[in-house]
Amino acid sequence: MGFAVAQPAPARDERLKLTEIFLSLQGESSYSGWPTVFVRLTGCPLRCVYCDTAYAFHGGQWKGFDQILDEVAALALGARHVCVTGGEPLAQKNVVELLKRLCDAGYAVSLETSGALDVSAVDTRVMRVVDVKTPDSGEVDRNLWSNFDQLTSHDEVKFVICSRSDYDWSKRVVQEHSLTSRCTVLFSPSHGQVKARELADWIVQDRLAVRFQTQLHKQLWGEEQGR
Template identity: 30%
Template sequence: MLISETFYSLQGEGELTGVPSVFLRTSGCNLRCNWCDTPYASWNPEGTERSVADLVAEVQSHPGRHVVLTGGEPMIAKNIRDLAAALRADGRHITIETAATIAPDGIACDLASMSPKLGNSAPDARLSDAWRARHEATRWNPEVLRAWVDGYTYQFKFVVSTPADVEEMETLIASLGRDIPRHKILLMPEAITLDRLRERSAWLGELCKERGYRYAHRLHIELYGNKRGT
């Protein structure tokens, strides 16, 4: 399978923020988010072909039991289900970071970290009209989202740029027809620099307090900056 990078770090986002984890980043994505912070795994996918056995051996070389399958979009990666099954057999806790556009179909997963894309993700003129239409048609899939919610322990992570994004998120969540607890909805500032992170965290944190959502910081930017391998 095509792997963009692997690294051992602290989980920077979501309910498991701060947990030492091995990250396995697959290369390739079915979306083209305008603000994507890993274009080397999406817009311009690059990487090395790795076997499931090789990846499991690398995971075993690190302390701790948490593994994060991320991307790109890991759910479109070749042999992703075989990799998840092998990690489960090895006793690992598996987080899958996904845009939730691909059905789980029983994949081994302990935490489905779903980050459905809002309208603010729309790609710009760098892409053809056909790609922009494809992104728009793919980014929100209620049937797939319900399958993840019904079958797995989950969290929702939404990348937020403005208060209008929160209004859009609330409309979309309501359309799922599921009772999603507000503490399962994490709102994360759209930011790849520390200055932008702090600027947006101020008002977003207050909004989370008012509406009962969880504020999701980006610990890796705070600790390391926007660097690969962190």
């Protein structure tokens, strides 16, 4: 009687497709202004009208976790912040393990995600910045509302405001979901659609308990890639 020979389990694929890794200043979130290493993953299932990283939709290069961590370390030196962004990072399932390893390496890690994919598996040490899609983004139907239940005071939600109607809609969402009691709420003007001063005035007039932000990197470097 013969015995089946056990086959070794296939090696886990520890790779991600990346568009770029670079060092710059964080331009958004509560980490704005900090020197930060950005790990930009390739691919996104959404097509927001205001997207400024369409170059990350396609192409890219496969890299293993160890290679990514080595490149981050070489760029970081004294910088301690790392931002994993895209595209949509959560479209690649292996990003969850990368985020964990970055936290284990001692970095202050943030994740920029569209809010269309489940954030529950992301290490709670990561600051999850969830971009809530407004009606004028063209992708409002992609919002995964159950993500709000996962958020803690360590996380942030961002609304990119394209119009006054977007602002009014966002204000209602914040109130209906009690978001300001869950986490930091950011309102940002869509570049070229709403003037920063205009959005600031609306927030002040309504005494809205949200944090106004502009994109610092665009003020400094314009539309340059790799910033």
